[in-house]
Amino acid sequence: MARYLVTGASGFIGSNLAVHLSQKNEVTGLCNSTPGSQDNLRDFKGKFIKGDIRAFDYPSLGRFDAIFHQAAVTDTTVTDDSLMHSTNVLAFVKILEYAKSTECRKVVYASSAATYGKGKVPMSEKDVPAPANIYGESKVEMEKAAKRFAAMSPEMSLVGLRYFNVYGPQETHKMHAASMIYQLYKQISSGKAPRVFKWGEQFRDFIYVKDVVLANLKALEFPERGAYAFNVGTGIPTSFNQVIEVLNSALRASKPTDFFDNPYDFYQDQTQADMDYSQKVLKFRCQFSPEAGIRDYVTILKTN
Ligand SMILES: NC(=O)c1ccc[n+]([C@@H]2O[C@H](COP(=O)([O-])OP(=O)(O)OC[C@H]3O[C@@H](n4cnc5c(N)ncnc54)[C@H](O)[C@@H]3O)[C@@H](O)[C@H]2O)c1
Structure with a gap:
């Protein structure tokens, strides 16, 4: 071993x-x-x-x-x-x-x-x-x-x-530092409107x-x-609005999004990995698309 x-x-x-x-x-x-x-x-x-x-x-x-x-x-x-x-x-x-x-x-x-x-x-x-x-x-x-x-x-x-x-099971202890996907899941699953910085078009490379x-x-x-x-x-940019769309569909919810001003000037409005080097040299390739990862995560959160 x-x-x-x-x-x-x-x-x-x-x-x-x-x-x-x-x-x-x-x-x-x-x-x-x-x-x-x-x-x-x-x-x-x-x-x-x-x-x-x-x-x-x-x-x-x-x-x-x-x-x-x-x-x-x-x-x-x-x-x-x-x-x-x-x-x-x-x-x-x-x-x-x-x-x-x-x-x-x-x-x-x-x-x-x-x-x-x-x-x-x-x-x-x-x-x-x-x-x-x-x-x-x-x-x-x-x-x-x-x-x-x-x-x-x-x-x-x-x-x-x-x-x-990164998002997925076992991140709840991170509280406000947990992933945006978890924060939005919590809001939507408890019947509240999802809250994001104006206008939700910021995008992230969310990896499961x-x-x-x-x-x-x-x-x-x-x-x-x-x-x-x-x-x-993943190499795929996913906007907050797209995350909300997948979560709404997985949780059968439809409350309109609450948009508010972003107070942080060091905030990364966009992240997206260029995955060429990793794929060629490390031979790493994601198995979950953002939508598949979010749906898998929601299933786990719902059973827990
Ligand atoms: N989660 C993400 O999206 C993300 C993105 C980029 C990089 N990372 C990196 O991945 C790693 C893991 O992050 P995570 O998301 O699991 O966060 P996390 O906060 O859940 O895990 C970090 C752990 O380190 C422990 N720790 C902190 N200081 C310590 C110390 N002095 N001695 C012993 N343990 C200590 C904490 O108790 C915690 O359990 C970190 O290096 C982080 O910077 C995470």
């Missing part, structure tokens, strides 16, 4: 990944976990350790065949620079050092579409990073650290996955969490050494 470490294991993406990997492998999940989010691990068959990635005694865990690093400050509205840097960047460097010292050659880590900021679409790995907030800056710093590290450690394979807008798990599996199989960063999206 392969041995894997998943950080952020009780979080949204980390728990989906940890549960999947633990079906056939020996998995350790590490997280500072928050109350309630433990439910995310009800189907987890591995070992869970509560700990802070910034100050953890990693060598006590022994050697892993691969590390999947998902833990981070994930709320993009956080403005505490020191918290963001120590959690997202410095802890990541610690994990790289730990991997090297135990001859773990594969580290897959969560980067983000936030590295592109308000850039042109479709967003390509060839574009110059232009993060619009300190969260996006921290992800750019992580990718730079991975590059520096790989230059000194040519035996390692460090794969950064630039997730676009099951496809994000698949991207991590592709990154695990990826044979090249060095530091890489790949887009993880």
Whole structure:
């Protein structure tokens, strides 16, 4: 059995990944976990350790065949620079050092579409990073650290996955930072009007969490050494109005949308991944279209 470490294991993406990997492998999940989010691990068959990635005694865990690093400050509205840097960047460097010292050659880590900021679409790995907030800056710093590290450690394979807008089961603990799809589902399913910024034509590359798990599996199989960063999206732009249309149809609802002014100047009005490089090099291709993913998610939300 392969041995894997998943950080952020009780979080949204980390728990989906940890549960999947633990079906056939020996998995350790590490997280500072928050109350309630433990439910995310009800189907987890591995070992869970509560700990802070910034100050953890990693060598006590022994050697892993691969590390999947998902833990981070994930709320993009956080403005505490020191918290963001120590959690997202410095802890990541610690994990790289730990991997090297135990001859773990594969580290897959969560980067983000936030590295592109308000850039042109479709967003390509060839574009110059232009993060619009300190969260996006921290992800750019992580990718730079991975590059520096790989230059000194040519035996390692460090794969950064630039997730676009992820939605799916086990995100409810994220509250206001949960996906737009979940926020709109909650409003519509409780009989309220869906609320979006004027005029709902902002679009996002919404990717289903099951496809994000698949991207991590592709990154695990990826044979090249060095530091890489790949887009993880569908490549398909979906407007908020289109999301509302699918949710209304899945929930048989029809309340008119309530449009209001957007208070954030760092808001990404549009995201769309250019998936050429990921498809060719990482061999990653989504299995869910946005509509199929939203419908699958609604079915799961309704049964829970
Ligand atoms: N969800 C998205 O749309 C999205 C998009 C782009 C990138 N990402 C990245 O994917 C990764 C997972 O995000 P998520 O959506 O699952 O968010 P999440 O907030 O559910 O998961 C992050 C987890 O990290 C944990 N964590 C935070 N600080 C920690 C610390 N000091 N020590 C230990 N654990 C700590 C949190 O408790 C949480 O469980 C993050 O790196 C995030 O930046 C997510």
